[in-house]
Structures are given as structure tokens and as C-alpha cells.
Amino acid sequence: MVEKVIPIRLDEGKDKGLAPPIPGQLVAANTSTKDTRGRPLRDLRISVTDRCNFRCTYCMPKEIFDKNYPYLSHQELLSFEEIARLTTIFASLGVEKIRLTGGEPLLRKNLEVLIEMLAKIRSTAGQPLDLTLTTNGSILRKKAAALKAAGLHRLTISLDGLNDEIFKKMNDVDFPVTDVLDGIAAAQEAGFTNLKVNMVVKKGTNDQEIIAMAKHFKGSGVTLRFIEFMDVGSSNGWDMSQVLPSKDVAEKINAVFPIEAIEANYPGEVAQRWRYVDGSGEIGFISSVTQTFCHECTRARISTDGQMYLCLFANAGFDFKTLLRSDKSDLEIANAIMNTWADREDHYSEIRGSNTATAATRKVEMSYIGG
Numbered sequence: 357m358v359e360k361v362i363p364i365r366l367d368e369g370k371d372k373g374l375a376p377p378i379p380g381q382l383v384a385a386n387t388s389t390k391d392t393r394g395r396p397l398r399d400l401r402i403s404v405t406d407r408c409n410f411r412c413t414y415c416m417p418k419e420i421f422d423k424n425y426p427y428l429s430h431q432e433l434l435s436f437e438e439i440a441r442l443t444t445i446f447a448s449l450g451v452e453k454i455r456l457t458g459g460e461p462l463l464r465k466n467l468e469v470l471i472e473m474l475a476k477i478r479s480t481a482g483q484p485l486d487l488t489l490t491t492n493g494s495i496l497r498k499k500a501a502a503l504k505a506a507g508l509h510r511l512t513i514s515l516d517g518l519n520d521e522i523f524k525k526m527n528d529v530d531f532p533v534t535d536v537l538d539g540i541a542a543a544q545e546a547g548f549t550n551l552k553v554n555m556v557v558k559k560g561t562n563d564q565e566i567i568a569m570a571k572h573f574k575g576s577g578v579t580l581r582f583i584e585f586m587d588v589g590s591s592n593g594w595d596m597s598q599v600l601p602s603k604d605v606a607e608k609i610n611a612v613f614p615i616e617a618i619e620a621n622y623p624g625e626v627a628q629r630w631r632y633v634d635g636s637g638e639i640g641f642i643s644s645v646t647q648t649f650c651h652e653c654t655r656a657r658i659s660t661d662g663q664m665y666l667c668l669f670a671n672a673g674f675d676f677k678t679l680l681r682s683d684k685s686d687l688e689i690a691n692a693i694m695n696t697w698a699d700r701e702d703h704y705s706e707i708r709g710s711n712t713a714t715a716a717t718r719k720v721e722m723s724y725i726g727g
């Protein structure tokens with residue numbers, strides 16, 4: 357029985373993020389700002405909705421995210437224009453990759469319009485930003501072609517098993533596997549390549565699906581990644597005993613389909629890359645619990661209502677919506693971002709379980725800031 361805990365909500369005034377101060381002396385927007393650990397700002401995750409049609413037990417347990425849950429009203433959400441303006445400012449500070457998340461981002465109406473706006477933005481090198489999106493695949497059949505046409509580059513689909521009963525236990529809304537697989541097929545038909553599928557492994561719930569998933573996606577051109585169950589937010593009842601370390605998952609697969617580790621594509625890549633020795637494709641491991649990667653973390657997050665978070669496990673954000681809706685200029689907002697990032701110390705996964713980590717107040721919910 358999950359203990360009833362009301363997750364952090366900004367409008368509850370507990371951890372309301374304050375608007376960061378605008379420095380008296382403004383400097384030109386630049387890409388050289390590093391945080392206190394020498395990490396540059398290169399990736400931005402933008403949550404476009406705090407709603408979802410799934411109730412994955414590791415993210416939005418339905419006992420808590422029920423019909424009485426205080427979801428954000430439409431007025432509270434950043435508009436597409438505000439998201440595009442903020443993204444343009446982040447791009448001027450070195451951001452090259454955008455991941456649209458949620459909740460379930462495809463539930464945000466006319467999302468293609470936002471993607472078209474973001475596709476016009478250029479990095480400081482004059483290149484289009486790398487536009488990616490993570491979805492549960494439930495409405496991908498309907499949306500894939502429009503997302504592609506709007507300029508989305510890459511897709512990641514969450515799928516936690518092939519056995520319907522087990523998958524339904526994970527998504528907790530009785531949603532069938534076939535529809536997600538059909539969504540993946542629709543994405544391939546729409547011309548998306550280099551698709552990724554993420555499976556959260558919860559020991560004792562779906563770990564018996566690991567080999568079946570590997571077998572299904574092996575040789576399909578889709579890269580399957582296994583994610584260690586994380587203590588995100590404050591309501592998923594996380595416990596270390598439910599974590600199956602990636603090392604064990606890799607051993608399980610290697611015993612059936614020999615695999616070997618390969619180089620990362622770039623510094624700060626979240627997933628460790630492996631490939632099948634027989635050349636039939638890649639798999640990946642995202643091991644935030646047992647093999648932390650904070651030392652290379654270049655990610656900032658923007659919540660659905662414009663709060664900037666410096667870590668997935670943060671307990672408070674910085675209110676940029678207030679600045680966007682004020683008379684502050686882009687340069688002033690850019691300076692506020694640079695200062696906020698420069699003060700960043702976050703490395704939660706490295707201190708998980710330590711007094712410092714546990715002393716912190718409740719953590720913000722992943723469904724609010726995106727995975």
C-alpha cells in the first residue's frame with residue numbers, strides 16, 4: 357500500500373520557485389557559462405503538460421494522481437510563444453538539444469505548431485536544434501506523420517513490457533501493448549529513424565520481460581534502453597530492493613544474446629551504449645542509481661508552467677514565467693539563466709541515500725518536469 361503523499365505543487369506555496377534576480381551588470385549572452393562542477397548547459401527538457409493518460413506506477417501512481425489532483429490550468433501553462441522565446445534564449449547560451457516531455461506531451465493540443473516554431477530556432481553554430489520527444493506511444497498512430505512534417509527529428513517511446521498483463525500492471529490504466537507497438541510502426545512509416553524504446557525495469561514487477569523485449573527489438577533498427585527504477589518525485593514508493601542494476605540486466609541479456617560495450621556518441625550521453633556482437637543492433641542502459649552520470653550532466657528542465665529545474669531530483673525551481681510575462685528583455689532573461697546555471701551544484705545521484713540527500717524536502721514530480 358503506497359502511503360498517501362501529496363506531491364510538491366508550486367501553487368501550494370511550499371516550494372514556490374522565486375523569479376531569479378536580474379544582475380545589475382548585464383553581459384552578452386554566451387555559451388561559456390559553466391556550473392560549479394564545470395558542466396556547460398547543452399540540453400533542455402521542456403515539459404509541455406503535467407497530464408497523462410497513463411498512470412505508470414513509477415511516475416504517476418493513480419492513488420495520488422487521481423481526479424482530485426490539482427493539475428495545472430491552461431492559463432498556468434507556458435504558451436507556445438513563451439516556450440519558443442525561452443528556447444531561443446537558451447539556444448543563445450549553448451543549448452543544442454531540446455527534448456519535449458510531460459506528462460504525455462502528445463496530449464498537448466496542436467503540439468505540431470510548437471514543433472514548427474522550435475524547428476526555426478538555430479544554435480549558436482547556426483544549426484537547427486536537435487528536436488526530440490518522449491512519448492508513451494498511445495496516440496502515436498494518429499500523430500506521427502504530423503510530428504515528422506512539423507520538423508521533429510527523433511522519437512523515444514516508453515514501453516515497459518510485451519506481456520499485456522505485465523504492461524498493464526506498469527501503466528495501471530489497462531492500456532494494451534499492441535497499440536504502443538502500432539504507434540512505433542506508425543513512427544517508422546512516417547520516416548522516423550533511429551527510434552529509441554525505453555523500458556523502466558522494476559524488480560519483481562516486469563524484469564521477467566527483459567529477454568522478450570530484447571528479442572523483439574533485436575535487428576529491428578530500434579534501440580532498446582533499460583532504465584533503472586529511480587526515486588523520482590515523492591510518491592512512487594521507491595525502494596532499493598525494487599532496483600535491478602543495469603549490470604545484472606546486461607548479464608541476463610549477454611547470456612542469451614552476446615553483447616559488448618561501445619563508445620558514447622558524445623560527452624554527457626545519458627545511456628551507456630552496447631551492441632549485439634552479431635551486429636544486429638544496439639541496446640542501452642540508463643543507470644542513474646548504480647552508475648551515476650552527474651559529472652557530465654548538461655541538462656536543465658523547464659516545467660509546464662515555466663519553472664527552471666537544475667536536476668531531475670530537485671526540490672525547488674526558478675520562476676521564469678514571471679520574467680517572461682514581465683517587461684524583462686531577452687538579454688535580462690539570458691543573464692538570469694546564466695547566473696542560475698553558474699550557481700548549480702546538483703549531483704543528486706552521487707549523494708542518493710546520504711544524509712544530505714535524504715535531508716532535502718520532498719522532490720519535485722517527474723510528471724511535472726519531464727523525465
Ligand code: SF4
Nearest residue numbers: 650653667668702705
Ligand atoms: S541526478 Fe541530477 S545532476 Fe545527476 S544526472 Fe540526474 S539530473 Fe543530472
